[in-house]
Amino acid sequence: MTSHAITSTKAGFKLDSVTVGSVLAVLLLFCAVFIYGGYLVTVLQLAMIYGIFCLGLNFFMGYTGQASFGQNAFAAIGGYGTAILCVQYEWEPALALMVSMVVAGVAALVVGYPTLRLRGHYLAMATFALGLITYDISVQWTSLTQGYMGYAGIPPLGIGPFTVEDERLKLVCLIVLLLIGLWISQRLRDSRFGRALRAISGSENGAAALGIRISRYKLAAFVIAAVYASAAGSLFAHTVGFISPEVFGLQMVVVTFTMLYVGGVGTVYGPVIGAIVASLLPEVFRSTGRFQDIAYAAVLLLMLIFVPKGLSALAGLVRSRRAKQEG
Amino acid sequence: MSLLKVRGLTKRFDGLVANNDISLEVPEGSLYAVIGPNGAGKTTFFSMISGFLPSTAGTIEFDGHDITRERQDKIAAMGLVRTFQLVQLFKGMTVAENVEVGCHLATKGGVGAALVRPFWYRKQEAGVRARARELLDFVGLGNQADQDAELLPYGQQRLLEVARALAAKPRMLLLDEPAAGLNTQETDALAEIILKVNGQGITVLLIEHDVGLVTRIAQRIAVLDFGRKITEGTPDEIKRHPEVIAAYLGTEEGADA
Secondary structure (H helix, E strand, C coil), rough: CCCCCEEEEEHHCEECHHHHHHHHHHHHHHHHHHHCCCCHHHHHHHHHHHHHHHHHHHHHHCCCCCCCCHHHHHHHHHHHHHHHHHHHHHCCCCHHHHHHHHHHHHHHHHHHHHCCCHHHHHHHHHHHHHCCCCCCCCHCCHHHCCCCEEEEECCCCEEEECCCCEEEHHHHHHHHHHHHHHHHHHHHHHHHHHHHHHHHCHHHHHHHHCCCCCHHHHHHHHHHHHHHHHHHHHHHHHCCCCEEEHHCCHHHHHHHHHHHHHCCCCCCCCCHHHHHHHHHHHHHHHHHHHHHHHHHHHHHHHHHHHHCCHHHHHHHHHHHHHHHCCC | CCCEEEEEEEEEEEEEEEEEEEEEEECCCCCCEEEEECCCCHHHHHHHCCCCCCCCCCEEEEEEEEECCCCCHHHCCCCEECCCCCCCCCCCCHHHHHHHCCCCCCCCHHHHHHHHHHHHHHHHHHHHHHHHHHHHHCCCCCCCCCEHHHCCCCHHHHHHHHHHHHHCCCCEEECCCCCCCHHHHHHHHHHHHHHHHHHHCCCEEEECHHHHHHHHHEEEEEECCEEEEEEEEEHHHHCCHHHHHHHHHHHHHHHHH
């Protein structure tokens, strides 16, 4: 290989062959999907929605290093908020989405204030309970949520007279929203706020000794994660047009954890990479028929064994190996 | 004038009395040391002052304010910043970023400012980066700024902790056994840095096991043994004090002979 890594000094972002290669691959993928359309458009739509969810989860689990098994609760708030406001009260989709986000943020604030005093396993259990409780509410409170039947006929996203009906156009909107979420995540990470979160992940004692108010920053990360989750829930409702309790059940926790760890927890791009890869892998193995799940699980295991820091760490790994060979 | 006043500080863990009625006053601008053999209760004493451990009895006053029941981060915000005997580096962050975190108290701005990034915020961030470099040069880690902090050798991790604490612009720096695990050259370099910090007008309270280092740089020394303060005085007085020699130094002199 003659190509040397082109390194730009700005903000530590390095343009090397791996990064350029993966960006090109993703672009090619999206172009192909846009041209051929069909089922893969839906797969990528869901990947973008999960990507937004994971970007939020990454604030709490990645940057701040806390465990939450209950973020699906806030996605449920988003999804049901949107469904109820749009179907029963015929609100504007964009307005319903934003109001749901606010509601989820306030809910996270109220729930998080006492819960975040817990640490480690206890916090994980408490958040897990939060997810289960929300699921039960969505099943039992039938007058509000319509129980197992769920809500159908949720209108697609739109502002005023403009509604996004076309599936390809929906995907474009979701990509734009994901990029906004990514931009916010990156901007917050590289700031005084983000440094405080990452310091808590590194050492709570060390952070407290430097005057960082641990409880407040954990709560902020939790609320941000909830707002992202709510947005993802609303977008799911608008994109698919139907929600039921199962959509925001345990399955969602498992899937998003997989995405976060496959992509790289605590990295800026990891959640997005993980969401795309973990959404596409089952489709790649679809031709293997009944071996689909086995092949999917095997590949996930191999990734976790050989790239434990996630796919977004691959570029760094290749870079350091090359540096070793040269040096 | 005394910057830190400790009166009758006591800590009981069930039956065990780790600190028993300790009183001392640290004058502003001084370099004060607390020494004592292992298990004398030095770290317990320290943890109570910095708010990491609630005291059983007694009061702690910093700059005229009672901080006995105050939270760690509030104590830090008042200008009393500590380091740890077991280094508490921020894993997954570079050496420079570790020091940038230290600038937390000296800067402002939350989520909104980070998103909008008004002019003052960008200026502040540039200042934080410059300050981190400056402090790393000060402790001699300037060349390792972009390295992963975890990969630093142990001695340099301790220096990084000192640089990080200085970034918080403390009025008083609490150093918990900073020379533990350092070799002779590293200890000398550290002594130099502590003296320079004190020379800038920052009060230093040092907890140390290494008597050589303490008697060389401290202006005043308190000696703890079995959770009690045995005595207090200048380095020369401490070296001659019979009870100190019996409790602590005696064993070292015995080992030298």
